[in-house]
Amino acid sequence: MRKMLVTGGAGFIGSEFVRQAALEKSNKIIVIDKLSYAGDLERLAELKDKYTFYNSDIRDKKNISRIFSKEKPDIIVHFAAETHVDRSILDGTIFIESNIKGTQILMDAARAIGTPRFIHISTDEVYGEIRKGKFLEESPFRPNSPYAVSKAGADLLVQSYIRTYNFPAIIIRASNNYGPWQYPEKFIPVIIAKIMNGEKIPVYGKGLQCREWLYVSDCAEAVRFVTENGKIGESYNIGSGIEKTNIAVAKKTLNALGKNNSHIEFVQDRPGHDFRYALNIKKIKELGWSPKIDFTEGITKTVQWYKDNSPWLMSKMNSIKKYWKKVYKKI
Structure with missing residues (x-):
């Protein structure tokens, strides 16, 4: 049995991922979530004793290191983030602290215990807006909101760890999600x-x-697919x-x-306000995944x-x- 640690697992997309991953008997699921206004364990109520839960902020370096040392996860799937553009416009401080600093703390803790696979969940908003065509994974970053900047910063930080430390990360950039349990x-x-x-x-x-509107179960399924089949060091767009x-x-x-x-x-x-986002998902389709809904x-x-x-x-x-x-x- 392998240990899969999910940050933000009581959130909207993270909880859908946990519900899907828990169906596989080979997975032991560990959830870290600070249970902010948007987090809710009710999203995981159907799982009962199928996961281990830690109530922790990812910015808490000491606690994250303790959890990682105790659990020694084989895979980390990092959903935890402040996510709403409008809130970031009102005050971007928590976005910079959680999305960038929190990601660094998680990666440092993962490096310390030698976790072999780290999946970082990013967003299409790091690319900025596009009037025509679609963004490729290699498209330059032009984020236009404090939220998007914080995610772009985290994304670039992950890329720097891949290059500098040979860190075993994969980056996923997903389009707009919708579906049950969204705050x-x-x-x-x-x-x-x-x-x-x-x-x-x-x-x-x-x-x-x-x-570009992506149903949440499709997104979680795509993340699971990349977790299993993605190549270390690569980035994958997920869209509908x-x-x-x-x-x-x-x-x-x-x-x-x-x-x-x-x-x-x-x-x-x-x-x-960005006018349009659109992702080219040829890369993940060639790997073997396509949206269903x-x-x-x-x-x-x-x-x-x-x-x-x-x-x-x-x-x-x-x-x-x-x-x-x-x-x-x-x-």
Whole structure:
């Protein structure tokens, strides 16, 4: 049995990865999560005794070293990060500290015990925006938000460890995720939560910003695939090939909720808003992975999950309302 340590395993994407990885009897799962506002062990409730949990901030060097020395994981999959662009615009400090310093502390602890494989989860936002074409793994970094800069810094730090220390890392850059269990600060769960609360749907600017939308189970499956089959020292883009503008996503989600477009309210655009992201995923496809869930199926599943789990969504509403007021400003 091999030990797989997952940072941020109580988060949105990390928990989906843990749920999938726990299905394999050969894996012993260890989860590290500081349980911030966006972390929730309820996401792992179905696993019961199938994982070992440590409540720790990845910036806590002493504690991380203690956990790594005790567990001696064979594989580290690093999801833990501050992830929301809007929050990074309000205050980017925690993003720099967690995403860059935290990643360094994890890599140093992994080096100290000789962990043979470290999977770093990055983002398409490190590339910046692209008007035409798609980003390759070799495309230059041009991050445009404090969040994106923090992830680009972590990404470059991992690359430097690969080069300097022969560190056994693989980097994954994923496109926009959506699906069950996503905290209602991200666009699709915001739409669902607002409708359930009898409020208007906030759409930035004219809603023409375009993203590549990847269903969370596809993302987690791709990470698992790269963990098993990826080459040390390489980077892999993970995307769906499904591009949608924000206004199209809003309308599609409203339709799945049985609502019309009169619920849309355009709000002041956020500063430095990237217009479009798109990833070339030829490299991972040639390795043997392709996405499975199309957007219609994904939205249908997502809306149904939130309907079935409305108590969980509503439990997050009170803590998010003040944040919504700070971010969504009427035009």
